[in-house]
Amino acid sequence: MRIALLGYGKMGKLIERIAIERGHEVVVTVDETNRSKVTDDQLKQADVAIEFTMPAVAVENYKWCFDLGVPVVSGTTGWLDRWEEVTAYCEQHRGGFFYASNFSIGVNIFFRLNNYLARLMHDFDDYKVFIEETHHIHKLDAPSGTAITIAEGILENHGGYSSWELNQGETVAKDILPVTAKRIGEVPGIHAVNYRSEVDEIEIRHSAFSREGFAKGAVLAAEFLKGKTGVLGMEDMLKL
Ligand SMILES: NC(=O)c1ccc[n+]([C@@H]2O[C@H](COP(=O)([O-])OP(=O)(O)OC[C@H]3O[C@@H](n4cnc5c(N)ncnc54)[C@H](O)[C@@H]3O)[C@@H](O)[C@H]2O)c1
Incomplete structure:
Protein backbone atom coordinates (compact mmCIF):
# COMPACT_ATOMS: atom_id res chain seq x y z
CA MET A 1 0.00 0.00 0.00
CA SER A 104 -4.07 1.31 21.09
CA ILE A 105 -5.95 -1.99 21.09
CA GLY A 106 -5.59 -2.18 24.89
CA VAL A 107 -7.20 1.23 25.32
CA ASN A 108 -10.13 0.22 23.14
CA ILE A 109 -10.69 -2.86 25.32
CA PHE A 110 -10.42 -0.48 28.30
CA PHE A 111 -13.21 1.71 26.77
CA ARG A 112 -15.49 -1.34 26.75
CA LEU A 113 -14.60 -2.24 30.33
CA ASN A 114 -15.24 1.38 31.36
CA ASN A 115 -18.73 1.35 29.82
CA TYR A 116 -19.55 -1.95 31.50
CA LEU A 117 -18.29 -0.78 34.91
CA ALA A 118 -20.28 2.48 34.60
CA ARG A 119 -23.50 0.51 33.97
CA LEU A 120 -22.72 -1.70 36.97
CA MET A 121 -22.01 1.28 39.27
CA HIS A 122 -25.25 3.08 38.41
CA ASP A 123 -27.03 1.41 41.34
CA PHE A 124 -24.33 2.17 43.93
CA ASP A 125 -24.66 5.78 45.12
CA ASP A 126 -21.91 5.47 47.73
CA TYR A 127 -19.25 5.51 45.01
CA LYS A 128 -18.12 8.76 43.40
CA VAL A 129 -16.18 8.43 40.15
CA PHE A 130 -13.21 10.43 38.91
CA ILE A 131 -10.84 10.16 35.93
CA GLU A 132 -7.13 10.87 35.98
CA GLU A 133 -4.89 11.00 32.90
CA THR A 134 -1.11 11.56 32.75
CA HIS A 135 0.90 12.40 29.61
CA HIS A 136 4.25 13.86 28.58
CA ILE A 137 4.85 17.60 28.89
CA HIS A 138 4.75 18.20 25.10
CA LYS A 139 1.06 17.32 24.77
CA LEU A 140 -0.89 20.37 23.51
CA ASP A 141 -4.45 19.44 24.54
CA ALA A 142 -5.98 18.65 27.94
CA PRO A 143 -7.73 16.52 28.88
CA SER A 144 -6.56 13.90 26.40
CA GLY A 145 -8.95 12.76 23.66
CA THR A 146 -8.87 9.36 25.34
CA ALA A 147 -9.96 10.82 28.69
CA ILE A 148 -12.84 12.58 26.91
CA THR A 149 -13.95 9.27 25.34
CA ILE A 150 -13.77 7.63 28.79
CA ALA A 151 -15.78 10.50 30.34
CA GLU A 152 -18.43 10.31 27.60
CA GLY A 153 -18.67 6.54 28.16
CA ILE A 154 -19.39 7.14 31.85
CA LEU A 155 -21.95 9.89 31.14
CA GLU A 156 -23.79 7.62 28.70
CA ASN A 157 -23.69 4.43 30.73
CA HIS A 158 -23.84 5.50 34.38
CA GLY A 159 -26.76 7.92 34.27
CA GLY A 160 -25.80 9.79 37.46
CA TYR A 161 -23.61 12.46 35.82
CA SER A 162 -24.63 15.30 33.51
CA SER A 163 -21.18 16.51 32.35
CA TRP A 164 -17.45 16.36 33.08
CA GLU A 165 -15.15 19.15 34.27
CA LEU A 166 -11.39 19.49 33.99
CA ASN A 167 -9.08 20.07 36.95
CA GLN A 168 -11.70 21.34 39.43
CA GLY A 169 -10.60 18.94 42.19
CA GLU A 170 -13.26 17.12 44.18
CA THR A 171 -15.25 20.26 44.97
CA VAL A 172 -17.55 19.82 41.95
CA ALA A 173 -21.33 19.31 42.19
CA LYS A 174 -22.61 15.75 42.71
CA ASP A 175 -23.63 15.28 39.08
CA ILE A 176 -20.28 16.50 37.65
CA LEU A 177 -17.60 13.99 36.73
CA PRO A 178 -14.13 15.35 37.66
CA VAL A 179 -11.27 14.82 35.20
CA THR A 180 -7.68 15.54 36.22
CA ALA A 181 -4.92 15.97 33.59
CA LYS A 182 -1.28 15.74 34.67
CA ARG A 183 1.74 16.50 32.47
CA ILE A 184 4.93 14.75 33.60
CA GLY A 185 8.23 14.08 31.79
CA GLU A 186 7.91 11.75 28.80
CA VAL A 187 4.96 9.58 29.98
CA PRO A 188 3.37 8.02 26.81
CA GLY A 189 -0.12 7.84 28.38
CA ILE A 190 -1.84 6.63 31.57
CA HIS A 191 -5.63 6.67 32.10
CA ALA A 192 -7.37 5.62 35.29
CA VAL A 193 -11.03 5.54 36.32
CA ASN A 194 -11.64 5.39 40.04
CA TYR A 195 -14.89 4.75 41.93
CA ARG A 196 -14.33 5.67 45.57
CA SER A 197 -16.58 5.21 48.59
CA GLU A 198 -15.95 5.83 52.31
CA VAL A 199 -14.70 2.26 52.71
CA ASP A 200 -12.97 1.23 49.50
CA GLU A 201 -12.20 2.04 45.88
CA ILE A 202 -12.38 0.26 42.52
CA GLU A 203 -9.90 1.38 39.91
CA ILE A 204 -9.36 0.41 36.27
CA ARG A 205 -6.18 1.67 34.68
CA HIS A 206 -4.42 1.53 31.32
CA SER A 207 -0.77 2.41 30.95
CA ALA A 208 1.00 2.58 27.57
CA PHE A 209 4.67 1.55 27.76
CA SER A 210 5.59 3.40 24.54
CA ARG A 211 3.97 5.02 21.48
N1 LIG B 1 -4.86 8.76 18.55
C1 LIG B 1 -3.74 8.27 19.09
O1 LIG B 1 -3.62 7.06 19.35
C2 LIG B 1 -2.60 9.21 19.37
C3 LIG B 1 -1.40 8.75 19.91
C4 LIG B 1 -0.34 9.65 20.07
C5 LIG B 1 -0.50 10.98 19.70
N2 LIG B 1 -1.70 11.40 19.22
C6 LIG B 1 -1.92 12.77 18.74
O2 LIG B 1 -1.25 12.89 17.50
C7 LIG B 1 -0.84 14.25 17.28
C8 LIG B 1 0.64 14.29 16.91
O3 LIG B 1 1.41 13.79 17.97
P1 LIG B 1 3.02 13.77 17.89
O4 LIG B 1 3.46 13.29 19.21
O5 LIG B 1 3.49 13.09 16.65
O6 LIG B 1 3.31 15.35 17.74
P2 LIG B 1 4.63 16.07 17.18
O7 LIG B 1 4.59 17.46 17.72
O8 LIG B 1 5.84 15.24 17.45
O9 LIG B 1 4.40 16.11 15.59
C9 LIG B 1 3.48 16.96 14.96
C10 LIG B 1 3.88 17.09 13.49
O10 LIG B 1 2.88 17.81 12.78
C11 LIG B 1 3.57 18.61 11.81
N3 LIG B 1 2.71 19.66 11.26
C12 LIG B 1 2.41 20.87 11.80
N4 LIG B 1 1.60 21.55 10.95
C13 LIG B 1 1.40 20.73 9.87
C14 LIG B 1 0.64 20.84 8.68
N5 LIG B 1 -0.08 21.95 8.39
N6 LIG B 1 0.60 19.80 7.82
C15 LIG B 1 1.31 18.67 8.07
N7 LIG B 1 2.07 18.51 9.19
C16 LIG B 1 2.10 19.53 10.09
C17 LIG B 1 4.79 19.12 12.57
O11 LIG B 1 5.78 19.61 11.69
C18 LIG B 1 5.21 17.82 13.26
O12 LIG B 1 5.99 17.03 12.38
C19 LIG B 1 -1.23 14.99 18.58
O13 LIG B 1 -2.49 15.61 18.39
C20 LIG B 1 -1.34 13.87 19.61
O14 LIG B 1 -2.23 14.20 20.67
C21 LIG B 1 -2.74 10.53 19.05
Missing part, protein backbone atom coordinates in the same frame (compact mmCIF):
# COMPACT_ATOMS: atom_id res chain seq x y z
CA ARG A 2 1.22 3.54 -0.77
CA ILE A 3 0.99 5.80 2.25
CA ALA A 4 1.21 9.60 2.62
CA LEU A 5 2.29 10.74 6.07
CA LEU A 6 0.73 14.04 7.12
CA GLY A 7 2.71 15.05 10.20
CA TYR A 8 6.26 13.81 10.55
CA GLY A 9 6.85 14.24 14.27
CA LYS A 10 7.10 11.60 16.99
CA MET A 11 4.10 9.61 15.71
CA GLY A 12 4.73 10.16 11.99
CA LYS A 13 8.27 8.79 12.23
CA LEU A 14 7.18 5.73 14.22
CA ILE A 15 4.32 5.06 11.80
CA GLU A 16 6.78 5.25 8.90
CA ARG A 17 8.99 2.58 10.52
CA ILE A 18 6.09 0.24 11.23
CA ALA A 19 4.50 0.77 7.80
CA ILE A 20 7.77 -0.13 6.06
CA GLU A 21 8.20 -3.20 8.34
CA ARG A 22 4.72 -4.29 7.23
CA GLY A 23 5.69 -4.01 3.55
CA HIS A 24 4.13 -0.63 2.72
CA GLU A 25 5.70 2.28 0.86
CA VAL A 26 5.73 5.88 2.13
CA VAL A 27 5.28 8.03 -0.98
CA VAL A 28 5.31 11.47 0.66
CA THR A 29 5.88 12.93 4.12
CA VAL A 30 4.43 16.32 5.02
CA ASP A 31 5.22 18.53 7.98
CA GLU A 32 4.99 22.23 8.71
CA THR A 33 8.30 22.94 6.97
CA ASN A 34 7.29 21.55 3.54
CA ARG A 35 3.46 21.70 3.67
CA SER A 36 3.20 24.63 1.24
CA LYS A 37 5.46 22.89 -1.32
CA VAL A 38 3.74 19.48 -1.45
CA THR A 39 1.49 19.27 -4.53
CA ASP A 40 -1.93 17.68 -4.97
CA ASP A 41 -0.38 15.23 -7.43
CA GLN A 42 2.10 14.05 -4.81
CA LEU A 43 -0.67 13.42 -2.28
CA LYS A 44 -2.84 11.71 -4.90
CA GLN A 45 -0.20 9.00 -5.35
CA ALA A 46 -1.16 7.61 -1.94
CA ASP A 47 -3.77 4.88 -1.37
CA VAL A 48 -4.24 6.22 2.16
CA ALA A 49 -2.97 9.22 4.15
CA ILE A 50 -2.11 8.88 7.83
CA GLU A 51 -2.47 12.17 9.68
CA PHE A 52 -0.89 12.87 13.10
CA THR A 53 -0.33 16.63 13.32
CA MET A 54 -1.76 19.35 15.55
CA PRO A 55 -5.30 20.42 16.52
CA ALA A 56 -5.09 23.69 14.57
CA VAL A 57 -4.21 22.11 11.20
CA ALA A 58 -5.88 18.69 11.25
CA VAL A 59 -9.24 19.73 9.73
CA GLU A 60 -7.55 21.53 6.83
CA ASN A 61 -5.52 18.37 6.15
CA TYR A 62 -8.62 16.15 6.17
CA LYS A 63 -10.36 18.43 3.66
CA TRP A 64 -7.29 18.39 1.45
CA CYS A 65 -7.45 14.57 1.39
CA PHE A 66 -11.24 14.43 0.82
CA ASP A 67 -10.96 16.96 -2.04
CA LEU A 68 -8.44 14.66 -3.75
CA GLY A 69 -10.26 11.39 -2.99
CA VAL A 70 -7.51 10.10 -0.68
CA PRO A 71 -8.90 8.21 2.35
CA VAL A 72 -7.43 9.45 5.62
CA VAL A 73 -6.64 7.82 8.96
CA SER A 74 -6.12 10.32 11.77
CA GLY A 75 -5.21 10.29 15.43
CA THR A 76 -4.73 14.03 15.97
CA THR A 77 -6.57 15.07 19.11
CA GLY A 78 -8.05 18.39 20.24
CA TRP A 79 -10.21 19.27 17.17
CA LEU A 80 -13.42 17.32 17.94
CA ASP A 81 -15.55 20.47 18.30
CA ARG A 82 -15.47 20.34 14.44
CA TRP A 83 -16.52 16.67 14.18
CA GLU A 84 -19.88 17.41 12.47
CA GLU A 85 -18.23 19.66 9.87
CA VAL A 86 -15.55 17.06 9.07
CA THR A 87 -17.86 14.07 8.81
CA ALA A 88 -20.35 16.05 6.66
CA TYR A 89 -17.49 17.11 4.34
CA CYS A 90 -16.33 13.49 4.14
CA GLU A 91 -19.84 12.25 3.26
CA GLN A 92 -20.33 15.01 0.64
CA HIS A 93 -17.10 13.98 -1.07
CA ARG A 94 -17.79 10.24 -0.66
CA GLY A 95 -14.50 10.09 1.22
CA GLY A 96 -13.06 7.59 3.66
CA PHE A 97 -12.21 8.73 7.21
CA PHE A 98 -10.96 6.56 10.05
CA TYR A 99 -10.61 8.44 13.32
CA ALA A 100 -9.55 7.23 16.75
CA SER A 101 -8.69 9.33 19.78
CA ASN A 102 -6.55 6.35 20.73
CA PHE A 103 -5.26 3.66 18.35
CA GLU A 212 4.38 1.83 19.41
CA GLY A 213 0.90 0.53 20.17
CA PHE A 214 -0.66 3.73 18.78
CA ALA A 215 1.50 3.68 15.65
CA LYS A 216 0.80 0.03 14.89
CA GLY A 217 -2.94 0.59 15.39
CA ALA A 218 -2.83 3.47 12.89
CA VAL A 219 -1.10 1.33 10.24
CA LEU A 220 -3.64 -1.48 10.79
CA ALA A 221 -6.41 1.12 10.41
CA ALA A 222 -4.90 2.28 7.09
CA GLU A 223 -4.88 -1.34 5.86
CA PHE A 224 -8.52 -1.66 6.97
CA LEU A 225 -9.60 1.66 5.38
CA LYS A 226 -8.06 1.08 1.94
CA GLY A 227 -10.84 0.81 -0.64
CA LYS A 228 -13.62 1.78 1.83
CA THR A 229 -15.69 4.97 2.12
CA GLY A 230 -17.55 6.49 5.06
CA VAL A 231 -16.63 7.36 8.62
CA LEU A 232 -15.06 4.47 10.50
CA GLY A 233 -13.42 3.86 13.86
CA MET A 234 -11.86 1.26 16.10
CA GLU A 235 -15.25 -0.34 16.83
CA ASP A 236 -15.53 -1.22 13.12
CA MET A 237 -12.00 -2.61 12.89
CA LEU A 238 -11.80 -4.55 16.15
CA LYS A 239 -15.41 -5.77 16.22
CA LEU A 240 -15.34 -5.69 20.03
Whole structure:
Protein backbone atom coordinates (compact mmCIF):
# COMPACT_ATOMS: atom_id res chain seq x y z
CA MET A 1 0.00 0.00 0.00
CA ARG A 2 1.22 3.54 -0.77
CA ILE A 3 0.99 5.80 2.25
CA ALA A 4 1.21 9.60 2.62
CA LEU A 5 2.29 10.74 6.07
CA LEU A 6 0.73 14.04 7.12
CA GLY A 7 2.71 15.05 10.20
CA TYR A 8 6.26 13.81 10.55
CA GLY A 9 6.85 14.24 14.27
CA LYS A 10 7.10 11.60 16.99
CA MET A 11 4.10 9.61 15.71
CA GLY A 12 4.73 10.16 11.99
CA LYS A 13 8.27 8.79 12.23
CA LEU A 14 7.18 5.73 14.22
CA ILE A 15 4.32 5.06 11.80
CA GLU A 16 6.78 5.25 8.90
CA ARG A 17 8.99 2.58 10.52
CA ILE A 18 6.09 0.24 11.23
CA ALA A 19 4.50 0.77 7.80
CA ILE A 20 7.77 -0.13 6.06
CA GLU A 21 8.20 -3.20 8.34
CA ARG A 22 4.72 -4.29 7.23
CA GLY A 23 5.69 -4.01 3.55
CA HIS A 24 4.13 -0.63 2.72
CA GLU A 25 5.70 2.28 0.86
CA VAL A 26 5.73 5.88 2.13
CA VAL A 27 5.28 8.03 -0.98
CA VAL A 28 5.31 11.47 0.66
CA THR A 29 5.88 12.93 4.12
CA VAL A 30 4.43 16.32 5.02
CA ASP A 31 5.22 18.53 7.98
CA GLU A 32 4.99 22.23 8.71
CA THR A 33 8.30 22.94 6.97
CA ASN A 34 7.29 21.55 3.54
CA ARG A 35 3.46 21.70 3.67
CA SER A 36 3.20 24.63 1.24
CA LYS A 37 5.46 22.89 -1.32
CA VAL A 38 3.74 19.48 -1.45
CA THR A 39 1.49 19.27 -4.53
CA ASP A 40 -1.93 17.68 -4.97
CA ASP A 41 -0.38 15.23 -7.43
CA GLN A 42 2.10 14.05 -4.81
CA LEU A 43 -0.67 13.42 -2.28
CA LYS A 44 -2.84 11.71 -4.90
CA GLN A 45 -0.20 9.00 -5.35
CA ALA A 46 -1.16 7.61 -1.94
CA ASP A 47 -3.77 4.88 -1.37
CA VAL A 48 -4.24 6.22 2.16
CA ALA A 49 -2.97 9.22 4.15
CA ILE A 50 -2.11 8.88 7.83
CA GLU A 51 -2.47 12.17 9.68
CA PHE A 52 -0.89 12.87 13.10
CA THR A 53 -0.33 16.63 13.32
CA MET A 54 -1.76 19.35 15.55
CA PRO A 55 -5.30 20.42 16.52
CA ALA A 56 -5.09 23.69 14.57
CA VAL A 57 -4.21 22.11 11.20
CA ALA A 58 -5.88 18.69 11.25
CA VAL A 59 -9.24 19.73 9.73
CA GLU A 60 -7.55 21.53 6.83
CA ASN A 61 -5.52 18.37 6.15
CA TYR A 62 -8.62 16.15 6.17
CA LYS A 63 -10.36 18.43 3.66
CA TRP A 64 -7.29 18.39 1.45
CA CYS A 65 -7.45 14.57 1.39
CA PHE A 66 -11.24 14.43 0.82
CA ASP A 67 -10.96 16.96 -2.04
CA LEU A 68 -8.44 14.66 -3.75
CA GLY A 69 -10.26 11.39 -2.99
CA VAL A 70 -7.51 10.10 -0.68
CA PRO A 71 -8.90 8.21 2.35
CA VAL A 72 -7.43 9.45 5.62
CA VAL A 73 -6.64 7.82 8.96
CA SER A 74 -6.12 10.32 11.77
CA GLY A 75 -5.21 10.29 15.43
CA THR A 76 -4.73 14.03 15.97
CA THR A 77 -6.57 15.07 19.11
CA GLY A 78 -8.05 18.39 20.24
CA TRP A 79 -10.21 19.27 17.17
CA LEU A 80 -13.42 17.32 17.94
CA ASP A 81 -15.55 20.47 18.30
CA ARG A 82 -15.47 20.34 14.44
CA TRP A 83 -16.52 16.67 14.18
CA GLU A 84 -19.88 17.41 12.47
CA GLU A 85 -18.23 19.66 9.87
CA VAL A 86 -15.55 17.06 9.07
CA THR A 87 -17.86 14.07 8.81
CA ALA A 88 -20.35 16.05 6.66
CA TYR A 89 -17.49 17.11 4.34
CA CYS A 90 -16.33 13.49 4.14
CA GLU A 91 -19.84 12.25 3.26
CA GLN A 92 -20.33 15.01 0.64
CA HIS A 93 -17.10 13.98 -1.07
CA ARG A 94 -17.79 10.24 -0.66
CA GLY A 95 -14.50 10.09 1.22
CA GLY A 96 -13.06 7.59 3.66
CA PHE A 97 -12.21 8.73 7.21
CA PHE A 98 -10.96 6.56 10.05
CA TYR A 99 -10.61 8.44 13.32
CA ALA A 100 -9.55 7.23 16.75
CA SER A 101 -8.69 9.33 19.78
CA ASN A 102 -6.55 6.35 20.73
CA PHE A 103 -5.26 3.66 18.35
CA SER A 104 -4.07 1.31 21.09
CA ILE A 105 -5.95 -1.99 21.09
CA GLY A 106 -5.59 -2.18 24.89
CA VAL A 107 -7.20 1.23 25.32
CA ASN A 108 -10.13 0.22 23.14
CA ILE A 109 -10.69 -2.86 25.32
CA PHE A 110 -10.42 -0.48 28.30
CA PHE A 111 -13.21 1.71 26.77
CA ARG A 112 -15.49 -1.34 26.75
CA LEU A 113 -14.60 -2.24 30.33
CA ASN A 114 -15.24 1.38 31.36
CA ASN A 115 -18.73 1.35 29.82
CA TYR A 116 -19.55 -1.95 31.50
CA LEU A 117 -18.29 -0.78 34.91
CA ALA A 118 -20.28 2.48 34.60
CA ARG A 119 -23.50 0.51 33.97
CA LEU A 120 -22.72 -1.70 36.97
CA MET A 121 -22.01 1.28 39.27
CA HIS A 122 -25.25 3.08 38.41
CA ASP A 123 -27.03 1.41 41.34
CA PHE A 124 -24.33 2.17 43.93
CA ASP A 125 -24.66 5.78 45.12
CA ASP A 126 -21.91 5.47 47.73
CA TYR A 127 -19.25 5.51 45.01
CA LYS A 128 -18.12 8.76 43.40
CA VAL A 129 -16.18 8.43 40.15
CA PHE A 130 -13.21 10.43 38.91
CA ILE A 131 -10.84 10.16 35.93
CA GLU A 132 -7.13 10.87 35.98
CA GLU A 133 -4.89 11.00 32.90
CA THR A 134 -1.11 11.56 32.75
CA HIS A 135 0.90 12.40 29.61
CA HIS A 136 4.25 13.86 28.58
CA ILE A 137 4.85 17.60 28.89
CA HIS A 138 4.75 18.20 25.10
CA LYS A 139 1.06 17.32 24.77
CA LEU A 140 -0.89 20.37 23.51
CA ASP A 141 -4.45 19.44 24.54
CA ALA A 142 -5.98 18.65 27.94
CA PRO A 143 -7.73 16.52 28.88
CA SER A 144 -6.56 13.90 26.40
CA GLY A 145 -8.95 12.76 23.66
CA THR A 146 -8.87 9.36 25.34
CA ALA A 147 -9.96 10.82 28.69
CA ILE A 148 -12.84 12.58 26.91
CA THR A 149 -13.95 9.27 25.34
CA ILE A 150 -13.77 7.63 28.79
CA ALA A 151 -15.78 10.50 30.34
CA GLU A 152 -18.43 10.31 27.60
CA GLY A 153 -18.67 6.54 28.16
CA ILE A 154 -19.39 7.14 31.85
CA LEU A 155 -21.95 9.89 31.14
CA GLU A 156 -23.79 7.62 28.70
CA ASN A 157 -23.69 4.43 30.73
CA HIS A 158 -23.84 5.50 34.38
CA GLY A 159 -26.76 7.92 34.27
CA GLY A 160 -25.80 9.79 37.46
CA TYR A 161 -23.61 12.46 35.82
CA SER A 162 -24.63 15.30 33.51
CA SER A 163 -21.18 16.51 32.35
CA TRP A 164 -17.45 16.36 33.08
CA GLU A 165 -15.15 19.15 34.27
CA LEU A 166 -11.39 19.49 33.99
CA ASN A 167 -9.08 20.07 36.95
CA GLN A 168 -11.70 21.34 39.43
CA GLY A 169 -10.60 18.94 42.19
CA GLU A 170 -13.26 17.12 44.18
CA THR A 171 -15.25 20.26 44.97
CA VAL A 172 -17.55 19.82 41.95
CA ALA A 173 -21.33 19.31 42.19
CA LYS A 174 -22.61 15.75 42.71
CA ASP A 175 -23.63 15.28 39.08
CA ILE A 176 -20.28 16.50 37.65
CA LEU A 177 -17.60 13.99 36.73
CA PRO A 178 -14.13 15.35 37.66
CA VAL A 179 -11.27 14.82 35.20
CA THR A 180 -7.68 15.54 36.22
CA ALA A 181 -4.92 15.97 33.59
CA LYS A 182 -1.28 15.74 34.67
CA ARG A 183 1.74 16.50 32.47
CA ILE A 184 4.93 14.75 33.60
CA GLY A 185 8.23 14.08 31.79
CA GLU A 186 7.91 11.75 28.80
CA VAL A 187 4.96 9.58 29.98
CA PRO A 188 3.37 8.02 26.81
CA GLY A 189 -0.12 7.84 28.38
CA ILE A 190 -1.84 6.63 31.57
CA HIS A 191 -5.63 6.67 32.10
CA ALA A 192 -7.37 5.62 35.29
CA VAL A 193 -11.03 5.54 36.32
CA ASN A 194 -11.64 5.39 40.04
CA TYR A 195 -14.89 4.75 41.93
CA ARG A 196 -14.33 5.67 45.57
CA SER A 197 -16.58 5.21 48.59
CA GLU A 198 -15.95 5.83 52.31
CA VAL A 199 -14.70 2.26 52.71
CA ASP A 200 -12.97 1.23 49.50
CA GLU A 201 -12.20 2.04 45.88
CA ILE A 202 -12.38 0.26 42.52
CA GLU A 203 -9.90 1.38 39.91
CA ILE A 204 -9.36 0.41 36.27
CA ARG A 205 -6.18 1.67 34.68
CA HIS A 206 -4.42 1.53 31.32
CA SER A 207 -0.77 2.41 30.95
CA ALA A 208 1.00 2.58 27.57
CA PHE A 209 4.67 1.55 27.76
CA SER A 210 5.59 3.40 24.54
CA ARG A 211 3.97 5.02 21.48
CA GLU A 212 4.38 1.83 19.41
CA GLY A 213 0.90 0.53 20.17
CA PHE A 214 -0.66 3.73 18.78
CA ALA A 215 1.50 3.68 15.65
CA LYS A 216 0.80 0.03 14.89
CA GLY A 217 -2.94 0.59 15.39
CA ALA A 218 -2.83 3.47 12.89
CA VAL A 219 -1.10 1.33 10.24
CA LEU A 220 -3.64 -1.48 10.79
CA ALA A 221 -6.41 1.12 10.41
CA ALA A 222 -4.90 2.28 7.09
CA GLU A 223 -4.88 -1.34 5.86
CA PHE A 224 -8.52 -1.66 6.97
CA LEU A 225 -9.60 1.66 5.38
CA LYS A 226 -8.06 1.08 1.94
CA GLY A 227 -10.84 0.81 -0.64
CA LYS A 228 -13.62 1.78 1.83
CA THR A 229 -15.69 4.97 2.12
CA GLY A 230 -17.55 6.49 5.06
CA VAL A 231 -16.63 7.36 8.62
CA LEU A 232 -15.06 4.47 10.50
CA GLY A 233 -13.42 3.86 13.86
CA MET A 234 -11.86 1.26 16.10
CA GLU A 235 -15.25 -0.34 16.83
CA ASP A 236 -15.53 -1.22 13.12
CA MET A 237 -12.00 -2.61 12.89
CA LEU A 238 -11.80 -4.55 16.15
CA LYS A 239 -15.41 -5.77 16.22
CA LEU A 240 -15.34 -5.69 20.03
N1 LIG B 1 -4.86 8.76 18.55
C1 LIG B 1 -3.74 8.27 19.09
O1 LIG B 1 -3.62 7.06 19.35
C2 LIG B 1 -2.60 9.21 19.37
C3 LIG B 1 -1.40 8.75 19.91
C4 LIG B 1 -0.34 9.65 20.07
C5 LIG B 1 -0.50 10.98 19.70
N2 LIG B 1 -1.70 11.40 19.22
C6 LIG B 1 -1.92 12.77 18.74
O2 LIG B 1 -1.25 12.89 17.50
C7 LIG B 1 -0.84 14.25 17.28
C8 LIG B 1 0.64 14.29 16.91
O3 LIG B 1 1.41 13.79 17.97
P1 LIG B 1 3.02 13.77 17.89
O4 LIG B 1 3.46 13.29 19.21
O5 LIG B 1 3.49 13.09 16.65
O6 LIG B 1 3.31 15.35 17.74
P2 LIG B 1 4.63 16.07 17.18
O7 LIG B 1 4.59 17.46 17.72
O8 LIG B 1 5.84 15.24 17.45
O9 LIG B 1 4.40 16.11 15.59
C9 LIG B 1 3.48 16.96 14.96
C10 LIG B 1 3.88 17.09 13.49
O10 LIG B 1 2.88 17.81 12.78
C11 LIG B 1 3.57 18.61 11.81
N3 LIG B 1 2.71 19.66 11.26
C12 LIG B 1 2.41 20.87 11.80
N4 LIG B 1 1.60 21.55 10.95
C13 LIG B 1 1.40 20.73 9.87
C14 LIG B 1 0.64 20.84 8.68
N5 LIG B 1 -0.08 21.95 8.39
N6 LIG B 1 0.60 19.80 7.82
C15 LIG B 1 1.31 18.67 8.07
N7 LIG B 1 2.07 18.51 9.19
C16 LIG B 1 2.10 19.53 10.09
C17 LIG B 1 4.79 19.12 12.57
O11 LIG B 1 5.78 19.61 11.69
C18 LIG B 1 5.21 17.82 13.26
O12 LIG B 1 5.99 17.03 12.38
C19 LIG B 1 -1.23 14.99 18.58
O13 LIG B 1 -2.49 15.61 18.39
C20 LIG B 1 -1.34 13.87 19.61
O14 LIG B 1 -2.23 14.20 20.67
C21 LIG B 1 -2.74 10.53 19.05
